[in-house]
Amino acid sequence: MAAGAGEHERADPSIGDSRPAALVLNGVSKYFNEVCALESVDLQISQGEFVTLLGPSGCGKTTLLRIVAGLDRLDTGVVEISGHTSTSTPPEQRPVNYVFQHYALFPHLDVADNIRFGLKVARTPREEAAERVGTAISMVQLEGLEARRVDQLSGGQQQRVALARAIVNRPDILLLDEPLGALDLKLRKEMQLELRALHRRLGGTFIYVTHDQEEALVMSNRVVIMRSGRIVQDGTPQAIYRNPRNRFVAEFIGETNLLAAQATETAIIVRNLDLRIPNESNATGDVSLSIRPEHLRLDDGAGTTEGGRLSVGGELLDSIFLGSLYRHLVRLGDGTILTVQELATDDRDHAIGSRVVVSWSPSDTAILPG
Amino acid sequence: MPPNLRALSLLNRSQRRSYLPPVATYPSIGWLLAGLLIPVSVFFLFSFWETGVFTLIRTWSLDQYREVVTDDLYYGLILRTLLLGLTVSAVVLPVAYLGAYVLRFIISRGRRIILFLIVASALASYLVRIYAWKAILTPAGILNSALDSLGLISEPLTLLGRPGVTIALTHILVPIAMLPIAGAMESVNPDLIRASRDLGAGPVETFLRVTLPLTARGVLTAFVLTFVLAVGDYVTPQLVGGKGSLMIGRVIFDQFGITGNYALASALSFSLIVAAAAFIVGVLLCVRVLTGGARRFGAAVTTTRSRRLRVVWPAWVRRLPWGHTYLLLLLLFLWVPLILVLILSFNQLPIASLPITGWTLDWYREIFTDQTIRGGFGTSLKVAGLVVAIGLAIGLPTAFAVTRRRFVTKPALMGAVVLPIALPGVVVGFSILAMFRFLEWIPSMRSIVLGQVTLVLPFVVLIVMAALQNFNRNVEEAARDLGCTYWGALRRVTLRILLPIIAGTALIVFAISMDEFVVTNFIVGTDPTLPPVIWSIMNRRGIPPTVNAVASILMVVPLIAAVVYMTLTRRTQRRPDAGMDRALGEEEVEKGLPFA
Ligand SMILES: Nc1ncnc2c1ncn2[C@@H]1O[C@H](COP(=O)(O)OP(=O)(O)O)[C@@H](O)[C@H]1O
Ligand SMILES: [Mg+2]
Numbered sequence: 001m002a003a004g005a006g007e008h009e010r011a012d013p014s015i016g017d018s019r020p021a022a023l024v025l026n027g028v029s030k031y032f033n034e035v036c037a038l039e040s041v042d043l044q045i046s047q048g049e050f051v052t053l054l055g056p057s058g059c060g061k062t063t064l065l066r067i068v069a070g071l072d073r074l075d076t077g078v079v080e081i082s083g084h085t086s087t088s089t090p091p092e093q094r095p096v097n098y099v100f101q102h103y104a105l106f107p108h109l110d111v112a113d114n115i116r117f118g119l120k121v122a123r124t125p126r127e128e129a130a131e132r133v134g135t136a137i138s139m140v141q142l143e144g145l146e147a148r149r150v151d152q153l154s155g156g157q158q159q160r161v162a163l164a165r166a167i168v169n170r171p172d173i174l175l176l177d178e179p180l181g182a183l184d185l186k187l188r189k190e191m192q193l194e195l196r197a198l199h200r201r202l203g204g205t206f207i208y209v210t211h212d213q214e215e216a217l218v219m220s221n222r223v224v225i226m227r228s229g230r231i232v233q234d235g236t237p238q239a240i241y242r243n244p245r246n247r248f249v250a251e252f253i254g255e256t257n258l259l260a261a262q263a264t265e266t267a268i269i270v271r272n273l274d275l276r277i278p279n280e281s282n283a284t285g286d287v288s289l290s291i292r293p294e295h296l297r298l299d300d301g302a303g304t305t306e307g308g309r310l311s312v313g314g315e316l317l318d319s320i321f322l323g324s325l326y327r328h329l330v331r332l333g334d335g336t337i338l339t340v341q342e343l344a345t346d347d348r349d350h351a352i353g354s355r356v357v358v359s360w361s362p363s364d365t366a367i368l369p370g
Numbered sequence: 371m372p373p374n375l376r377a378l379s380l381l382n383r384s385q386r387r388s389y390l391p392p393v394a395t396y397p398s399i400g401w402l403l404a405g406l407l408i409p410v411s412v413f414f415l416f417s418f419w420e421t422g423v424f425t426l427i428r429t430w431s432l433d434q435y436r437e438v439v440t441d442d443l444y445y446g447l448i449l450r451t452l453l454l455g456l457t458v459s460a461v462v463l464p465v466a467y468l469g470a471y472v473l474r475f476i477i478s479r480g481r482r483i484i485l486f487l488i489v490a491s492a493l494a495s496y497l498v499r500i501y502a503w504k505a506i507l508t509p510a511g512i513l514n515s516a517l518d519s520l521g522l523i524s525e526p527l528t529l530l531g532r533p534g535v536t537i538a539l540t541h542i543l544v545p546i547a548m549l550p551i552a553g554a555m556e557s558v559n560p561d562l563i564r565a566s567r568d569l570g571a572g573p574v575e576t577f578l579r580v581t582l583p584l585t586a587r588g589v590l591t592a593f594v595l596t597f598v599l600a601v602g603d604y605v606t607p608q609l610v611g612g613k614g615s616l617m618i619g620r621v622i623f624d625q626f627g628i629t630g631n632y633a634l635a636s637a638l639s640f641s642l643i644v645a646a647a648a649f650i651v652g653v654l655l656c657v658r659v660l661t662g663g664a665r666r667f668g669a670a671v672t673t674t675r676s677r678r679l680r681v682v683w684p685a686w687v688r689r690l691p692w693g694h695t696y697l698l699l700l701l702l703f704l705w706v707p708l709i710l711v712l713i714l715s716f717n718q719l720p721i722a723s724l725p726i727t728g729w730t731l732d733w734y735r736e737i738f739t740d741q742t743i744r745g746g747f748g749t750s751l752k753v754a755g756l757v758v759a760i761g762l763a764i765g766l767p768t769a770f771a772v773t774r775r776r777f778v779t780k781p782a783l784m785g786a787v788v789l790p791i792a793l794p795g796v797v798v799g800f801s802i803l804a805m806f807r808f809l810e811w812i813p814s815m816r817s818i819v820l821g822q823v824t825l826v827l828p829f830v831v832l833i834v835m836a837a838l839q840n841f842n843r844n845v846e847e848a849a850r851d852l853g854c855t856y857w858g859a860l861r862r863v864t865l866r867i868l869l870p871i872i873a874g875t876a877l878i879v880f881a882i883s884m885d886e887f888v889v890t891n892f893i894v895g896t897d898p899t900l901p902p903v904i905w906s907i908m909n910r911r912g913i914p915p916t917v918n919a920v921a922s923i924l925m926v927v928p929l930i931a932a933v934v935y936m937t938l939t940r941r942t943q944r945r946p947d948a949g950m951d952r953a954l955g956e957e958e959v960e961k962g963l964p965f966a
Pocket of ligand 1: 032035037055056057059061
């Protein structure tokens with residue numbers, strides 16, 4: 001049985017800590033008048049990592065990126081970029097580039113001049129600039145559109161210009177603020193894979209912001225989950241999925257079934273359902289049990305469950321066929337509705353309204369505070 | 371976060387409430403002090419002094435106010451002027467409202483060009499427009515001579531006087547009143563009206579309960595503008611007023627040139643301001659009380675009658691192009707007088723009458739040899755150039771600071787910025803003159819520039835502010851992120867993107883400066899600009915036909931400026947995602963896909 005994750009758990013030590021830090025945030029807070037956008041955020045990102053910041057809208061993701069880019073002043077804390085304290089360095093002096101949520105392309109410049117902008121400001125020699133712009137344009141597949149006005153581009157093309165305009169400067173850290181948010185689903189899926197490929201090719205540090213949990217799981221091997229200006233959990237997608245730290249994370253990442261329970265020193269008791277399991281965590285008081293739908297199994301009332309599995313009885317409310325999967329909704333004795341997900345391979349047919357037994361393995365149960 | 375840290379963070383620089391306005395606004399504040407606030411204060415002081423002939427005796431007294439209040443000539447004039455303001459507003463507002471309404475909701479084709487033609491008529495010189503009405507309405511003028519030659523009248527009609535003043539002021543004020551009303555209507559979604567009809571409200575109730583309340587702010591702004599401009603006008607009553615229509619603006623003006631009683635002029639001015647302000651507040655209060663009534667009335671109309679007695683017009687009546695007809699009439703009213711002046715400038719006969727018997731370019735040739743007119747034109751160009759340069763130099767930083775910085779005194783600053791257009795022109799002009807007299811300075815080109823920059827400042831600040839409020843700051847931040855310093859980003863990106871707006875503002879300021887008369891006429895020295903020159907020519911007995919030629923030039927120049935302005939701003943007015951609309955096709959845009 002898995003318990004809630006420890007306080008300073010780092011997801012995958014093999015990735016980060018061996019390499020020097022690209023970004024360190026230490027106790028960073030930001031207030032807008034009385035509104036707290038960030039509260040004592042600590043975050044360390046190593047060079048070459050692709051980190052995704054995930055959280056609901058308004059949780060402070062944009063604010064965090066803007067503070068890293070130097071576009072917002074912070075109220076407390078320290079920012080370190082590539083080993084230098086940069087807390088009050090102006091944005092133009094940071095080795096960081098930002099891809100804005102709505103691209104913020106320069107409307108008075110064409111595609112090539114937009115991309116060339118940073119090199120021009122830095123007075124890069126003409127030949128070198130031309131070569132780098134050319135490379136960037138081919139990387140984002142914008143060949144042939146160099147002389148186009150940016151307001152004559154589609155959303156996907158504008159997004160690519162914004163990306164090229166940032167990477168052409170070879171920043172230590174590339175900040176991407178929901179860059180795919182305005183694209184339609186198909187284009188978004190394509191761009192997700194392209195961004196991953198781009199990261200492998202460039203080898204820099206990417207910090208990617210999204211509010212879409214599915215996208216977060218696709219994009220990177222380290223996900224930082226934020227809520228109300230705080231970091232709630234930080235780890236690999238697998239670790240977060242298996243061991244969510246609290247109910248918020250459990251519900252935010254993937255789908256889950258939650259059962260209210262009480263923890264004593266020796267056991268965890270779900271009173272309404274007459275369940276009792278040994279308590280191997282250090283949780284006490286009110287807790288929630290989180291079980292993913294795919295870890296639940298449905299048997300008709302007659303069958304017996306194997307030893308060690310937990311089981312509860314209920315009434316089958318509905319079965320939905322999803323191609324490769326079935327989703328069953330089961331109402332338990334106390335009114336709780338569980339979602340059960342099964343592969344559609346076995347053809348057992350459960351009649352709607354019939355009595356069923358839902359079972360799962362104790363090792364697939366996460367115990368969450370509250 | 372520990373409480374002490376939190377307290378510290380709340381004291382952070384970015385959060386601290388700032389009381390003083392930002393340094394960027396200091397030039398504007400200084401200019402407003404010198405060009406308006408101090409002069410008006412000095413002028414106000416005058417009203418408490420006694421007066422000799424063209425001198426002031428610096429002893430305190432309330433005699434001037436006593437005279438204003440007790441002499442029925444003066445308080446009668448003030449009342450009559452306020453009534454004129456009310457009459458003009460009562461004509462202008464419905465005409466302008468209907469025009470804006472038709473433009474927004476009735477017609478779908480030609481909206482842009484019609485709105486442009488209406489607004490452009492306002493840019494055609496102020497003096498020329500009054501003069502056009504004089505040429506039309508005088509006993510031997512165009513209208514009478516035309517009616518006479520058609521045999522419709524045996525004796526000339528008396529058209530000057532109160533009707534003439536009302537018509538001329540309506541002509542001047544309708545385009546101005548239409549701007550705030552059209553602006554308010556722009557924000558009324560036609561779907562709201564459809565929704566109201568769909569929910570069972572008749573057209574009258576929909577208008578009273580939906581359209582009118584949603585546009586009320588625009589109407590009130592238009593009312594205040596119309597009223598203040600009508601009340602402060604001293605030129606129109608003089609030119610087309612005839613004997614019976616002396617107005618207070620004219621009396622105040624006469625204290626400047628004829629009687630020289632500055633103390634009385636001051637007392638009259640401030641009595642006028644107080645009376646006008648009280649009048650406006652009174653009208654606004656009445657409107658507030660009445661709007662509740664109007665809504666109840668709307669409800670009563672529908673519930674008691676219109677469901678049963680709704681008039682159903684035959685289809686062919688409804689299909690008539692009412693909207694276009696109305697706008698056509700409005701455009702004719704606005705443009706025919708101006709076109710007449712243009713035609714008369716080529717008239718061989720030196721009198722303003724129709725029909726034209728022969729054509730000539732003599733009058734144009736004559737003005738190019740006339741030293742006074744050429745001198746006036748030269749001064750006008752110099753002044754306008756300076757006013758554009760200074761107005762932008764001090765107005766732009768103010769617009770940036772007001773849009774982007776927070777400070778407690780912002781409302782006061784904005785009040786001071788719009789004050790030059792909120793005060794009657796006769797008061798602004800007289801005040802600057804009064805300050806010069808007080809300091810014993812002689813009016814010159816410097817005084818004109820001082821006054822005109824003050825007058826154009828509200829336009830610069832308000833136009834640029836509107837553009838900055840719509841400006842996507844992320845674009846500027848992107849420039850910083852890509853290596854620009856604060857000033858670099860401003861120069862390479864922000865100002866570059868706003869360039870068409872700034873150039874357009876410069877053109878507007880140039881046109882205003884070339885045309886400004888009401889204030890400038892007080893503060894010209896030996897080097898007058900063109901409008902005062904024309905004014906003095908027009909005031910001679912028997913207006914020479916060269917005036918038609920000068921008037922035509924004065925009218926055409928701002929129109930060209932307006933066309934250039936439209937061309938310059940068209941590109942920036944296009945929606946930023948316009949290109950995407952094309953790329954994605956109309957259907958997806960309807961669904962609100964990109965940047966919804
Ligand atoms: N300029 C600002 N002024 C006031 N409040 C702001 C400003 N920017 C962000 N906030 C507030 O800070 C919080 C975090 O915002 P943001 O970082 O944009 O969230 P996210 O990007 O995660 O959606 C929100 O509550 C938002 O309302
Ligand atoms: Mg955001």
